[in-house]
Amino acid sequence: DVKVTQSSRYLVKRTGEKVFLECVQDMDHENMFWYRQDPGLGLRLIYFSYDVKMKEKGDIPEGYSVSREKKERFSLILESASTNQTSMYLCASRERGWEAGELFFGEGSRLTVL
């Protein structure tokens, strides 16, 4: 059974703190993604990685960075958390190749920044 695991389901942080969100997949997928999901806005792509040590900006990268040192792990970093980064964060992975279809999502990490 395929699995994308996000390290924390719920986090509460203070403004200015550095936040790490970890994601691990066990499917040997090349591509990994970080989205945030907000009511009325849907899922918006923050960053993605098409291979180890590779990263590309998505639609809303400001205030975020990522790290992909190993194929199975993709980390999202908030260098200095702000209240407008309160959101649900979803990690996803898929196989390489445009013809490969579906994304496999983790359960999500709900971050609250006070």
Next chain:
Amino acid sequence: GQNIDQPTEMTATEGAIVQINCTYQTSGFNGLFWYQQHAGEAPTFLSYNVLDGLEEKGRFSSFLSRSKGYSYLLLKELQMKDSASYLCAVRDGDYKLSFGAGTTVTVRA
């Protein structure tokens, strides 16, 4: 930019049929996806269309018209467990999926 529109909410009765429309205007097109997301859970894949026409998978069907920038997801013989959000997504390049805001479907007994 990408523009993907779908209705915010729909309500239907158990056993009925519901059609969720999705229109899109994107810079590229490499396929359209539908995902289901139950409250508090991860989205799960339902269907993928890259060519025009209807794809049927059990009680769920998905249709695509690329010339019209239009898709719909048809849910037949509705069950209570079908109450969820349904997300339309377009792949506009090799990697990126752009999502609509989602349609919340409520099934009533």
